[in-house]
Every structure is written in structure tokens, then in C-alpha cells.
Amino acid sequence: MPLNLTVSPDFAPSHISGWFIFNTWMQRQLGEGIHLELYDSFDAQREDIKAGKYDLVYANPFDASMLVRDLGFKALVRPLAKADETIIATNADSSIRSVEDLDPGCQLYTTDDPDVNRIAMIMLEAADLDESNTQSHTVDSYVIVARNILKGSADAGFFLKDAYDELSDLIRSQMRVLITSEISVVHHTFLVGPKLQERAEEIQKFLIAMSNDAKGKSVLDSMGLQGFEEMTEEETEFMIDLIDTLID
Amino acid sequence: MSEHDTNDVRDVVIKYNDGTSRTTTVVDREVPYPEGKLIVSRTDTKGNITHANQAFVEMSGYMHEELIGQNHYILRHPDMPAVAFSGLWETIQSGKKWHGYVKNLRKDGAYYWVKATVIPNIRKGVVVGYTSVRRKPSRSKISESEALYKTLL
Structure with a gap:
């Protein structure tokens, strides 16, 4: 059964094809089939995530909070120099x-x-x-x-x-x-679900290394990203705590 | 910034809840809250600062290295009633989120108002510290808070 990947719906329409290229690249790195599903609606996507449909999620910061604290996902990386403002x-x-x-x-x-x-x-x-x-x-x-x-x-x-x-x-x-806004510390994250945690380190390594080779760099370009950097568990918790203060 | 600012300068003794106190100079001059920014800090469970973002450094007037390790109460303005902070500590020590309007004292003696939210940082079921995030308050909330705090001093 293929793995399932979804992406927060807030990317620019011009980067849709980039996420499909990324999906192909990911399948080669993981040696497994991955089905990518994109949504127009944040709510519809959130319902499917809650229903356990996804193993890999590129999430906006508010959904990252739910994924980590409620659904046992682990944040691996964040995009370089791309805070959500x-x-x-x-x-x-x-x-x-x-x-x-x-x-x-x-x-x-x-x-x-x-x-x-x-x-x-x-x-x-x-x-x-x-x-x-x-x-x-x-x-x-x-x-x-x-x-x-x-x-x-x-x-x-x-x-x-x-x-x-x-x-x-x-x-x-x-x-x-x-x-x-000039908040700087609130950003998207790439997370893996509980089923994939034994491969978390491997996935984190190849995402971080992505900007080091020409092929990976061209995939990043197509998504409008410069690269990924490590997100530690404490950095994830810090961002989630911060988001928690913004929800009344 | 506030229409009531007089720029008057006075020396005051500020007493803290751990029994210590300091004499400092207070200037009746408001520094406007920076647009679009959040002031973020974290403390250990005793209130000692472990993280300060750039907006906090700029607004407090202290250097980053002066803030780290200091107790958060160095920002306490003498116009803030002690009861406001005892309510804060009671709330966060019980594991809940606290919101309030706070007049903060800068290193240069001037002040700035914030809407503050403080939450406990819970790791593996244990409170390991607190995160405080401050945002721009409205002038009406500042006026209400000023009037209320005067009655509590």
C-alpha cells in the first residue's frame, strides 16, 4: 500500500506542479510509492488528516500543532528563510x-x-x-x-x-x-506520522541534503523553496507553545 | 506617545515578591509598541529569562545578554499592582493560560504597554518553564487597565 502525502493548501498555484515533482523525488529517496493529494480547503484536509489518512504532511504552523500534540506526528524540517507572515x-x-x-x-x-x-x-x-x-x-x-x-x-x-x-x-x-506581521518564528514544517517514525532520521537527512545536489535543488526551485533545515523536538515544542498563546 | 505623558522623572524603590528590591528611575514617557511584532520570551519555572527575541531586546532597552538569566520581574513597572502578578503566577502554576494587560518598565525608565499571554511549557507531563508572548493592545484596553490598576495599588 502506498504512503500518503499532503501539503497545506496555502502554496501558490504556480507551485502545484512542483509538489508533484517533489513527490516523485520522495518516492525515489524512500523506495516506496507515495500518493500525493492536494486540497483547496483547509477544513477538508484537516478532517482527512484527523482520520489518519496521511503519513507525510507539509503543514502550516497551526495544523503542525494538532499533528504533533494530538496525532503523534514528528516535525523533521522547516523551509529555509521562509517564515509565515x-x-x-x-x-x-x-x-x-x-x-x-x-x-x-x-x-x-x-x-x-x-x-x-x-x-x-x-x-x-x-x-x-x-x-x-x-x-x-x-x-x-x-x-x-x-x-x-x-x-x-x-x-x-x-x-x-x-x-x-x-x-x-x-x-x-x-x-x-x-x-x-514580523513574527519570524512561525513557519511550515514537514512531518511524518507514527507509522513512519523509524524512518524519520533517514527522511530528515535527505530533506536537509536536498539543496546540496543539482537535482534536489531544481525540485526545491519548482516548489519555490530554498531548502530545508533541521527542526529539533524542542524547536517544534517552542513553536507550538507560541501558537498556543495566540489562540484565546 | 500617550497624551497624558509628562516626561517627569522620579526615583522609585520597586519591591519584588522574592523579598528583593531595587531603586530605579522611572520616566513618564511611553514607547509605542512595534507594529506587527510579537515580543517573545521564555523563563524557567522561577521566572528567570532563558530566551528573548529581538523585539523583546529592542523594547526592553536591555541587551540580549543582560536579559538572559535575569528574573522577568525586572520589567515590572511600579504602576502595576502586585495583585496582577500574583494572579498570573497562580494561573500558570495551575497549568493554565494567563492573559492580561501589562505596563512594562524599560531599562531607560520609560514604559510600554502590552497584551501578554503566558503559558506553561509542559514536556512529558512536567512544567519546565513558561512562554510569554506580548502583542499590541488597543488604546481603550490600556485606558481601562490604567483605571483599574490605580484602584489596586
């Missing part, structure tokens, strides 16, 4: 210049990306805004968030910084960034 943006023509200019009742456009939404809501707390006095609209992608900002239906939208940076120059030129 959040942007709140508005229309460039708007009179809103900072999050404090957003009023109760404001229309917020978001995806269902749990870490982006949590960090963004934390940044809105400084303006006395929360779920009870804002109107959130969840849409399928960051491009649709941007579209709603451009057409004026959103007072502000939430973006993963990487996704914002990958929007076209034309779209970004019509938006204004109100705030960007």
Missing part, C-alpha cells in the same frame, strides 16, 4: 491608512487559512476589532480576496505574505498594505 491590505484609493482606521462593522475578506486569519485578527485587536464586530467573508483564494479589495466590497483583506508577493504587479499596485 501575514499582511492586511486595503484598496490603494481608500482613506484607511492603518488598522486603527478600520471601523466596527468593516467588511473583511479572507481565505480559510487558519494561521493567516489568526495572526490578522491579533493585529486587528489593537483597533478593538474582533469576530464579534467585523463581517468576515471567506473566499477560495488570495486572488479572490484581492479582487474584492479592488472592486471595493472589502474594507480590508488578509493575505499570507508569500501569496501577496506573488500577486501581479498590477493587482498589488492597486492595494495598500496596512500592516505586515
Whole structure:
């Protein structure tokens, strides 16, 4: 029976093929068949992960917390120089210049990306805004968030910084960034499930070594990553503790 | 930063819950919270700092090496009532998460407000320390806290 791999749905659409290339590369390294499944929905993916469907997960930080603490997964590596940061943006023509200019009742456009939404809501707390006095609209992608900002239906939208940076120059030129998080220590992780733990060290080694050879480097390029670095158990616990402080 | 700041300078004796005290200079001047950042620190079970991120170094005014090993109470501002911290310790020692609004004292005597969350770090069922994460509070929460803390001093 092949192993199962899934990837947090917040990668840029341009990197979909990169994850399939990575899957082929992983199969060669492990000498086993791996089925890669990608999702549009964070919730649907989380349900399947909870049901024990996956052995390998490239997870966003909030899901990593659940995977380690509740499901016995082990974090092996994190992407090099790729912290998960959040942007709140508005229309460039708007009179809103900072999050404090957003009023109760404001229309917020978001995806269902749990870490982006949590960090963004934390940044809105400084303006006395929360779920009870804002109107959130969840849409399928960051491009649709941007579209709603451009057409004026959103007072502000939430973006993963990487996704914002990958929007076209034309779209970004019509938006204004109100705030960007600078947290640095919250990032994606690559984890293995309980069934694969005896191969954890081996997998960690070849993921870390990936950027050292030309083939591995080209696979990383296709995923928009520079490489992977080791994530120790204590570093994982530290990140999970930190995320825990962000959940009320 | 606060419209009520006077820039007045006063020397105060701050008493800590371990029986020690220090005399320090306090300046009535607020330093604005850095946008988008979290101030992160960890302590051992006695409150001695074991980790401080760059935002903590910048906001506290201490160098990183001055913070490590110091008790977290060096940030305690004399305008903060002792009861706020006893509530914090009771909560986290019982294994729960604590939230609160805190006025912190910088090394230069100025102050900054934070919304703080502290959680116990539990490893293999044992509390090995605490993580404190601070974020930007709203002005309304600061005003409410100032009014409340005055009644508790």
C-alpha cells in the first residue's frame, strides 16, 4: 500500500506542479510509492488528516500543532528563510491608512487559512476589532480576496505574505498594505506520522541534503523553496507553545 | 506617545515578591509598541529569562545578554499592582493560560504597554518553564487597565 502525502493548501498555484515533482523525488529517496493529494480547503484536509489518512504532511504552523500534540506526528524540517507572515491590505484609493482606521462593522475578506486569519485578527485587536464586530467573508483564494479589495466590497483583506508577493504587479499596485506581521518564528514544517517514525532520521537527512545536489535543488526551485533545515523536538515544542498563546 | 505623558522623572524603590528590591528611575514617557511584532520570551519555572527575541531586546532597552538569566520581574513597572502578578503566577502554576494587560518598565525608565499571554511549557507531563508572548493592545484596553490598576495599588 502506498504512503500518503499532503501539503497545506496555502502554496501558490504556480507551485502545484512542483509538489508533484517533489513527490516523485520522495518516492525515489524512500523506495516506496507515495500518493500525493492536494486540497483547496483547509477544513477538508484537516478532517482527512484527523482520520489518519496521511503519513507525510507539509503543514502550516497551526495544523503542525494538532499533528504533533494530538496525532503523534514528528516535525523533521522547516523551509529555509521562509517564515509565515501575514499582511492586511486595503484598496490603494481608500482613506484607511492603518488598522486603527478600520471601523466596527468593516467588511473583511479572507481565505480559510487558519494561521493567516489568526495572526490578522491579533493585529486587528489593537483597533478593538474582533469576530464579534467585523463581517468576515471567506473566499477560495488570495486572488479572490484581492479582487474584492479592488472592486471595493472589502474594507480590508488578509493575505499570507508569500501569496501577496506573488500577486501581479498590477493587482498589488492597486492595494495598500496596512500592516505586515514580523513574527519570524512561525513557519511550515514537514512531518511524518507514527507509522513512519523509524524512518524519520533517514527522511530528515535527505530533506536537509536536498539543496546540496543539482537535482534536489531544481525540485526545491519548482516548489519555490530554498531548502530545508533541521527542526529539533524542542524547536517544534517552542513553536507550538507560541501558537498556543495566540489562540484565546 | 500617550497624551497624558509628562516626561517627569522620579526615583522609585520597586519591591519584588522574592523579598528583593531595587531603586530605579522611572520616566513618564511611553514607547509605542512595534507594529506587527510579537515580543517573545521564555523563563524557567522561577521566572528567570532563558530566551528573548529581538523585539523583546529592542523594547526592553536591555541587551540580549543582560536579559538572559535575569528574573522577568525586572520589567515590572511600579504602576502595576502586585495583585496582577500574583494572579498570573497562580494561573500558570495551575497549568493554565494567563492573559492580561501589562505596563512594562524599560531599562531607560520609560514604559510600554502590552497584551501578554503566558503559558506553561509542559514536556512529558512536567512544567519546565513558561512562554510569554506580548502583542499590541488597543488604546481603550490600556485606558481601562490604567483605571483599574490605580484602584489596586
